[in-house]
Amino acid sequence: MKTPKTIRKGIGHTKTVLLTAFAILLFFVVFFLSILIGSIGFSLNETIRLTLNYFFGLGDTSDIPDSVITIILSVRLPRVILSALVGASLSLAGAAMQGLLKNPLADGSTLGITSGGALGAVLSIVLGINIPFFPQAGLAVMSILSSFLSLLFILTLTYKIDLNLSNQTIILTGVIFSMLAGSITSLLVALSGSNLRQVVFWSMGSFSGKGWSHVALMLPFFIIGAIPLISLSRELNAFSLGEEQAGFIGVSTKKVKFAILILVSILVGISVAVGGTIGFVGLVIPHITRFITGPDHKKLLPFSVVFGASFLMGTDLLSRTVLSPAEIPIGVVTSLVGGILFIYIFYTGINSRR
Numbered sequence: 507m508k509t510p511k512t513i514r515k516g517i518g519h520t521k522t523v524l525l526t527a528f529a530i531l532l533f534f535v536v537f538f539l540s541i542l543i544g545s546i547g548f549s550l551n552e553t554i555r556l557t558l559n560y561f562f563g564l565g566d567t568s569d570i571p572d573s574v575i576t577i578i579l580s581v582r583l584p585r586v587i588l589s590a591l592v593g594a595s596l597s598l599a600g601a602a603m604q605g606l607l608k609n610p611l612a613d614g615s616t617l618g619i620t621s622g623g624a625l626g627a628v629l630s631i632v633l634g635i636n637i638p639f640f641p642q643a644g645l646a647v648m649s650i651l652s653s654f655l656s657l658l659f660i661l662t663l664t665y666k667i668d669l670n671l672s673n674q675t676i677i678l679t680g681v682i683f684s685m686l687a688g689s690i691t692s693l694l695v696a697l698s699g700s701n702l703r704q705v706v707f708w709s710m711g712s713f714s715g716k717g718w719s720h721v722a723l724m725l726p727f728f729i730i731g732a733i734p735l736i737s738l739s740r741e742l743n744a745f746s747l748g749e750e751q752a753g754f755i756g757v758s759t760k761k762v763k764f765a766i767l768i769l770v771s772i773l774v775g776i777s778v779a780v781g782g783t784i785g786f787v788g789l790v791i792p793h794i795t796r797f798i799t800g801p802d803h804k805k806l807l808p809f810s811v812v813f814g815a816s817f818l819m820g821t822d823l824l825s826r827t828v829l830s831p832a833e834i835p836i837g838v839v840t841s842l843v844g845g846i847l848f849i850y851i852f853y854t855g856i857n858s859r860r
Contacts, residue, residue, distance in 0.1 A: 522805065525798065525799065525809070529809055529812040529813065529816075530812070532812075532813075532816050533590075533812050533815060533816050536816045536819045536820050536823075537586060537590070537816075537819060538550060538553055538554070539823065540582070540586045540589075540819045540820070540822065540823045541553050541557075541578060541582045541583060541586055543823060543827060544582065544826065544827065544830070545830050545831050546577060548574060548577075548578060552570055552574060552578070553578060555567055555570070556570065556574075556575060556578050556579060557578075557583070560579055560583070580717065580718075581717075584716065584717045584718045584720070584721050585713050585716055585717075585822070586819055586822070587721050588713055588716050588720050588721050588724060588780060588781070589713050589781070589815075589818045589819050589822040589836075590815035590816075590818065590819050591721070591724050591725065591728050591815070592713075592724070592777045592780065592781045592784065592818055593787055593791075593814040593815045593816070593817055593818025593819065594728070594732070594810075594811040594812070594814045594815040594818075595728055595731065595732065595773040595774070595776065595777045595814075596613075596614060596773070596774065596777050596784065596787040596788040596791075596814060596818070597787055597788055597791040597792060597795075597810045597811065597813065597814020597815075597817070598731075598732055598735060598736070598773060598807060598810050598811050598814065599613065599614040599731075599735075599770045599773045599774050599777075599788050600612070600613035600614060600787070600788025600789055600791065600792045600810070601788075601791075601792035601795065601796075601803070601806055601807055601810040602735055602738075602742065602766055602769070602770055602807065603617070603766075603770055603788070604792055605742040605743075605745060605746065605803055605806070606742060606745055606763060606766050606767075607676065607677060608745070608746065609677060610793065611789070612677070613788030613789045613792075614770055614771075614773070614774035614777075614788050617656075617657065617660055617676065617677075617679075617680035617683075617767065617770075617771075618656050618660055618679075618680040618681070618682075618683035618684040618687060619653050619656055619657060619680075619770065619771045619774045619775065620684075620774055620778060620783065621656070621683065621684040621687035621688050621691070622652045622653050622655065622656025622657070622683070622687050622775075623649040623650070623652055623653040623656070623774060623775045623777075623778035623779065624649075624687070624691055624709065624778055624782075624783050625652055625656075625687045625690055625691050625694075626648040626649045626650075626651060626652020626653065626655075627645050627648060627649040627652070627778060627779055627782075628691050628694050628695065628705055628709070629648055629652070629694065630644050630645040630647075630648035630649070631645065631705050632694050632697070632705065635648055645779055646723055646776065646779035646780065647779075648779075649775050649776070649778050649779035650727070650772070650775035650776055650779060652775070653771045653772075653774060653775030653778070654768075654771055654775070656683065656687065656771075657767055657768070657771045659683065660676070660679050660680055660683050661676075661764070661767070663679050663683075664676050664679045667679070691709075695709065709782060709783050709837075710782065710783065710835030710836075710837040710838055711781055711782035711783055711784040711785075711835050711836045711837025711838075711840070712781070712782055712825075712833070712835050712836055712837075713781060713822055713836060714826075714833055716780065716781075720780045723776075723779075723780060724776055724777075724780050727772055727773070727775075727776040728773065728776070730772060731769045731770075731772035731773040731776075732773065732811065734765070734769055735766065735769045735770070735773070735807065736807045736808060736811075738762065738765065738766060738769075739802075739803035739804045739806075739807050740803075740804070741757050741762045741766075742766075742803040742807075743802060743803050743804070744757045745757070745759075745762075746801065774788075781836070782835075782836075782837060783837055784818070784836060784837045784840050785837060785840060785841050785844065786840050786841055786843075786844025786845060786847075786848065787814060787817060787818060787840055787844065788814075789844065789848065790844040790847050790848050791810060791813050791814045791817055792806070792810050793848070794813065794847070795809050795810045795813050818836075818840070821836055821839045821840050821843055822836050822839075824839050824843075825838075825839045
């Protein structure tokens with residue numbers, strides 16, 4: 507005879523399986539729609555055949571026109587994959603920051619990492635910093651390096667103020683640094699001269715013109731940041747009890763906190779480098795995911811990756827089709843959609859507590 511505990515466990519497992527199936531289905535639906543829809547439309551059959559042939563060498567694509575192959579494989583596919591990687595990175599970073607700092611308004615930008623990465627990227631554009639034989643690598647290196655230096659500065663300043671590195675002090679220092687970095691970035695934009703259009707468009711976020719070289723640049727950093735961060739889900743669950751309680755159950759709070767901040771800076775820094783400043787993804791998607799999965803980070807973090815990827819692929823599709831052939835910067839779309847969603851979440855949350 508099954509006990510109530512066994513029944514509850516079985517129901518929970520079934521819900522997890524169904525949720526996983528839904529998340530995967532959603533991802534692939536948005537993925538293929540993002541490839542199919544555009545100024546030039548393609549059939550689902552062509553898209554699936556080309557995708558399977560490109561990645562796995564399956565099937566024959568000789569009957570598909572070269573123009574179709576070029577557009578799908580060289581333009582849309584890398585752009586869609588890149589938007590998925592950036593969305594997954596920002597969402598995962600936001601979920602981790604909210605769990606670490608126990609603050610529903612936390613995301614990668616809370617610590618000033620986004621502002622620091624943006625400052626480094628704008629410096630690269632204004633000063634024309636490039637690395638020979640590696641297009642865009644100079645911008646990426648400057649953005650990641652600036653993110654690390656920003657994190658180092660914030661942690662050093664926080665440690666000087668508060669030896670315990672309390673969450674409240676970290677957040678306050680991050681907000682102050684964001685204002686400082688933002689003002690310097692604005693000054694550089696004002697002085698950028700001939701680069702003004704490029705800087706402004708980049709600062710609003712865009713995947714226009716991005717190809718496989720950007721995917722190759724993004725993917726290693728995503729793996730380096732995402733896999734260790736997801737593996738720290740147990741420690742993030744412990745942090746939800748409070749730092750003191752986490753220490754009592756064997757979590758090395760300072761080391762884990764520092765590791766999480768480093769991993770978040772990697773994910774946010776490379777996302778800023780390849781996609782520009784894209785807001786609200788790391789703030790809103792973890793909220794939606796938490797509402798669906800609950801607060802357990804063992805579920806929250808992986809599902810944030812999938813939902814974040816689906817969200818940014820979808821918003822990128824909107825950015826390039828709503829006013830086609832013109833393109834709206836994706837940061838504008840995510841801010842609009844994310845802002846509306848966040849207001850709804852905030853409003854329903856307040857009403858539920860009344």
